[in-house]
Amino acid sequence: MTVIPEPVPENDEGSNLNGVKAALAVGGIMVAVYLLSSFLQVYENELLNSVYRYPDEFAFLRGLFQSPWSTDLIDWQDVVLFQLVPFLLFFYFAVRMRISALGRIIPMVIAMMVVGACLLVVRDFIGAYQSNISSLLLSGSFTLHNMSQSNPLSGFLSSISTPLEIWFMIQQGVIFSVLGVTGVAFGSFSGETPYWTLRNWLESGEEEPQPDVMDAPQGVTVGAPD
Amino acid sequence: MAAEERYVTKWRGLLPRLVLASLTITFAGELLQRAVTGLLQYQNYSSTTFSLDIQIVVSSAFFPFAVFALFYLSSRVRIDLGNDYVAVAASIFLGTLVVFLLFGLPEAVSPGYAGAGSSAVDSVIQTTAEAVEGSIFYAFVGFAAILLSYRRRM
Numbered sequence: 001m002t003v004i005p006e007p008v009p010e011n012d013e014g015s016n017l018n019g020v021k022a023a024l025a026v027g028g029i030m031v032a033v034y035l036l037s038s039f040l041q042v043y044e045n046e047l048l049n050s051v052y053r054y055p056d057e058f059a060f061l062r063g064l065f066q067s068p069w070s071t072d073l074i075d076w077q078d079v080v081l082f083q084l085v086p087f088l089l090f091f092y093f094a095v096r097m098r099i100s101a102l103g104r105i106i107p108m109v110i111a112m113m114v115v116g117a118c119l120l121v122v123r124d125f126i127g128a129y130q131s132n133i134s135s136l137l138l139s140g141s142f143t144l145h146n147m148s149q150s151n152p153l154s155g156f157l158s159s160i161s162t163p164l165e166i167w168f169m170i171q172q173g174v175i176f177s178v179l180g181v182t183g184v185a186f187g188s189f190s191g192e193t194p195y196w197t198l199r200n201w202l203e204s205g206e207e208e209p210q211p212d213v214m215d216a217p218q219g220v221t222v223g224a225p226d
Numbered sequence: 227m228a229a230e231e232r233y234v235t236k237w238r239g240l241l242p243r244l245v246l247a248s249l250t251i252t253f254a255g256e257l258l259q260r261a262v263t264g265l266l267q268y269q270n271y272s273s274t275t276f277s278l279d280i281q282i283v284v285s286s287a288f289f290p291f292a293v294f295a296l297f298y299l300s301s302r303v304r305i306d307l308g309n310d311y312v313a314v315a316a317s318i319f320l321g322t323l324v325v326f327l328l329f330g331l332p333e334a335v336s337p338g339y340a341g342a343g344s345s346a347v348d349s350v351i352q353t354t355a356e357a358v359e360g361s362i363f364y365a366f367v368g369f370a371a372i373l374l375s376y377r378r379r380m
Contacts (some may be wrong), residue, residue, distance in 0.1 A: 078355075
């Protein structure tokens with residue numbers, strides 16, 4: 001079966017601001033992804049051991065996510081959530097918004113750098129409240145009662161004003177921009193969304209390789225009836 | 227047609243060159259990092275913060291060199307990025323992954339590296355994840371450098 005993807009009009013490039021809009025949209029989605037990552041870390045590290053009290057309860061899940069495998073899974077989870085997800089989002093938005101990697105990309109790159117730096121701040125902010133999030137998921141209360149804890153907000157504010165953190169923000173901005181430019185280039189060059197690209201690639205792999213069109217033998221006229 | 231023929235073919239010409247280039251550049255970067263770290267240990271600078279600062283400075287100084295090297299290579303090899311974008315990214319990824327695994331895996335399986343309670347398998351899983359993460363990052367950077375060269379040529 002031949003799958004025909006939705007047509008993308010040629011020579012109908014989106015406006016210059018579409019790249020900026022895509023960067024902001026991906027940034028907004030990535031905030032939710034960072035929150036999801038925080039929840040998953042709590043789940044993998046603490047929730048499974050605290051919820052499943054009996055060894056035979058949910059044995060399969062405990063076998064999958066028992067410590068120390070959980071901490072190893074977090075590294076792979078970071079690869080998927082923080083690298084592949086934004087890449088595929090930029091890939092998708094480049095096709096949908098018709099962003100060209102060969103057009104004017106300076107505003108888009110600047111927006112990506114700013115969004116990347118802001119995402120690092122968001123990540124640090126969520127990290128500062130990680131204990132509270134863990135308490136919320138495990139006991140239903142956002143505030144910590146059992147331990148004396150300094151104010152997370154003041155710790156977060158003091159940590160982001162250091163020169164090293166500012167350098168990390170610049171670095172994260174550059175990383176996010178090259179990630180975004182690569183995703184946009186993939187979308188721009190392929191002209192299809194990641195779903196259709198993958199589907200076409202899989203189906204082309206299933207099909208038998210078609211032989212090249214042979215040259216007509218001498219003396220035979222192709223298409224001409226005798 | 228004549229202009230198209232000047233481009234290298236996807237797998238025979240492009241893949242080995244870019245794999246070799248990314249492998250060489252990453253290998254040089256890793257060696258530089260280890261040399262600086264070893265030099266600091268030789269000079270009895272045991273401060274972790276200072277070592278981290280030095281590593282950041284070294285990687286920051288190496289970063290533009292790697293970008294320029296790939297930029298220059300792509301302008302010499304004449305890559306048709308519009309058709310071979312997947313092969314370009316995959317080549318850079320593979321080259322860097324080989325280097326990171328080459329440096330990371332022997333450490334991961336060596337006795338004493340794994341922390342208390344974690345086996346060598348856990349260390350290998352963790353090291354592989356870190357290698358893949360670093361390789362994807364290098365692939366993004368290298369692809370952006372080649373895209374820059376391609377844009378300039380267009």
